[in-house]
Amino acid sequence: MSGLTRWEPFRRQLNPWRELEDMEQRLSALWGRTPTKAEGQKESISVAEWSPLVDITEDDKEYLIKAELPEIKKEDVKLTVQDNVLAISGERKYEKEEKDKKYHRVERAYGSFLRSFTLPEDADGSKVAAEYKDGILKVHLPKSEKAKPKSIDVKVS
Template sequence: MAITRWNPFREFEDILDRYNRSIQTAPRNGESNELMRKADWAPAVDVTENKEEYLIKAELPGVNKEDVKVSVEDNILRIQGERHLEKEDQDKKHHRIERFYGSFARSFQLPENVDEGNIRAEYKDGILTLRLVKVEKAKPKTIEIDLH
């Protein structure tokens, strides 16, 4: 058995990291967000954009596809799910667990130019990829008034 030197600052960094992630996904404008009160952790997410679409990639290693739910309601995209803790065998003991387990949730306000009916999701190698297709914003029409 190897002896590991205890570093109290490492534990403090872990606490700060969890706190920072919770702030990044906290509700704004005083609105209540029940999903975040239930969430134990939040996956890292990249959001990019090109001419045709927005691309959201969420890191979900160790999460089964069946345990992930993506929904859109009131122009809010929600990714939620759960990573289950592995059962401990009688023959092995856990000495350190650094990965996050439990429920997670992330919410994103969709831009006006996203086609909500044309969102595609793919899950491969622990990465959830969402493609949000852009639509052209309707141009204002000018209506001439006929004066008699």
Template sequence: MTIFPRSRRNIMSLVKWNPWREIEDVFDRNIKRVPSRLSDLGFATSEDWTPKVDISETDKEFIIKAELPEVKREDVKVTVDKGVLTICGERKQEREEEGKTFHRVERYYGSFTRSFTLPENVDESKVDASYKDGMLNLKIEKTEEAKPTSIEVEIK
């Protein structure tokens, strides 16, 4: 496993550490290797549909890019509530039409939700969202961090 220290630092500043989440991630990564899952047998299930996301940071903002292929703009919703940014939506499956038969379905369909805890140094009211070619791009503006000040306290 390759770790890029700078990238890892940036991601860690965006998400609060939750030990249970790490345990769930390890479980999820390993359970996908079990061949008894329907998706491994050629059947896609809705619980497998989770869009891939990249999170980066500049001096002025955090940038979140989510891959949402074949999801229509009107089927995507982005909300920010109490420091948590949530992306949810749905990729709808093609309906069988007369004369059209599906022999194999490997792509995932259905509803999805991704949530991210925002750091304290962002302005939740200044989230810029754009959507083009199946990519959702979010830019979250940073605020000035409170800088600690040094004061001398008079002892009486």
């Protein structure tokens, strides 16, 4: 049981930040990621895979997915529908590091991303439409005609 550490809350050298850093390193190792330290920095910087934040709304006619994709070019975003799954994928490319600039902190995530959503039963995946403006991707997913409520007149005799 060499992996266990005794917790001594009243120890004089207790450093909660060190404890958190140890936990981060253990979790990173568990998930196959390695936290990195910026050169000359005491603080570790870990950048996990990232995925854009989305809002999903619904009205009578459609579902609307809004995805935040700041500083991503339209050409770097791909939208697919396959086997009843809508997938948004792409890449945010890392900015060129400038020689005369000294970076103190880099918190924004870069690299590839993938978000996928199982389509609701009443959605028509063959009529998906998308628009991209100001870093927001809007995906319009219309509801199928068979799913729309229909009013039926009942005659009283």
